[in-house]
Amino acid sequence: MVGIILASHGEFAAGIKQSGQMIFGEQEKVEAVTFMPNEGPNDLHQHLEDAIAKFDPDDEVLFLIDLWGGSPFNQANSIYEEHKDKWAIVTGLNLPMLVEAYGARLSMNSAQEIAAHIVESGREGVKIKPEDLEPKGDGNSSEEQEDTAVNAGAPGKMTYVLARIDSRLLHGQVATTWTKTSGANRIIVVSDSVAKDDLRKSLIKEAAPVGVKAHVVPIDQMIKLSQDDQHFGGTKALLLFENPEDALRTVEGGVPLKEINVGSMAHSVGKVQPNKVLAFNQEDIDAFKKMESDGIKFDVRKVPNDNKDNLDAIMKKAENLLNEQK
Structure with a gap:
């Protein structure tokens, strides 16, 4: 090294x-x-x-x-x-x-x-707002040229290089670390609620790293996109979900995910927190178990250099904490 x-x-x-x-x-x-x-x-x-x-x-x-x-x-x-x-x-x-x-x-x-x-x-990494203050380039920068292959309409379906559950969605660790290590050239936030929120959609698009397009789509739209074999050849997609329930709906709708990275799940009323970054209610646990029964594997870590945690052991601890609340 x-x-x-x-x-x-x-x-x-x-x-x-x-x-x-x-x-x-x-x-x-x-x-x-x-x-x-x-x-x-x-x-x-x-x-x-x-x-x-x-x-x-x-x-x-x-x-x-x-x-x-x-x-x-x-x-x-x-x-x-x-x-x-x-x-x-x-x-x-x-x-x-x-x-x-x-x-x-x-x-x-x-x-x-x-x-x-x-x-x-x-x-x-040097950017400016408002954007019209940005010095005019010659049209040859990597940002100006980016996405030509992605948007070229090449035949074929998109490839899923990473799917991640992260209540923060697109933030620094995702925009830099996971995008780079996965080789993604397109980030897709799959969420019905975020798709209805213009402010959140705008912030997500602005947070995309240079050379990568970010989109927000409802779950049903994601299912339709996954079936399109005419326009997404060359697309290496990183899918982001706010919660396991959205991931479950997406998988059951036919999006062919085999493994899902679990990064963070924020604490809220009614949830228990068995470790520092993951919080669960019973619906979360049920969604994970259903995906496991469907053959989905889970990679539990915040960043690529972290050691992988065992999701089943974490959920067992969460279930014990939920039972103590009853």
Whole structure:
């Protein structure tokens, strides 16, 4: 695994490391190096050396640094020069860039390959509202070109690369981590209630990551789309459900899901919470059991790096808590 050094003036590196882990989960071989006001270049150089020493001797290193030409860059560059055939430096560190680097490490083993891959994500993470203030491009950006293959009307049905139950629907962990790791090029929120809420629909569409279209459709419409074999060839869909009841209706309607990721289910009146992120009432448990009887598998984890939990054990605890309430 490529080791990552985050380096910055002040505490920025430590803060963005924490932010990245909130979205992508705990990460191995990531070190934050901070350059404080009372320190000099020699102190910073030693901090960098100490951070690198925590990696394995054969690990390649990717430096993600706040500012080109600043002290963190200069000191990292002096170390990089001895390893420039394999190591890499990227400046202008922001959160989209960091999350993309974490995702890239799952499939890329070269620091320089990851560096080349994440630069565009860092640039595309800079957006502005109102949109008409955005500088006019030349029509060739990845965002302007995105979705041409998806909307080309290619024959075939859509492929379901991930289905997830998450009461928060489309948020940072989904928009970055799960979209990247699943390879989705279209996000579909399947919900009758959200489809009737114009504000929520607008927010979901705006939350989609660059290069991915987001839609909100009622359950019956999703069932019809799944039967269309003329217009969705090349579509890799990530389906999002607010609750297991909606997922059950969708599966029973004929959408061919074989596994569903269970991310979070918010607590509300009448529900019990057997762990930190999942809350159940009896209807939820019944829906999960019905899907299990239909052969659906469940992958219980918030982010890809988490260990998988056992849904049956969690539901048994929830049932005991519900019985105690009676």
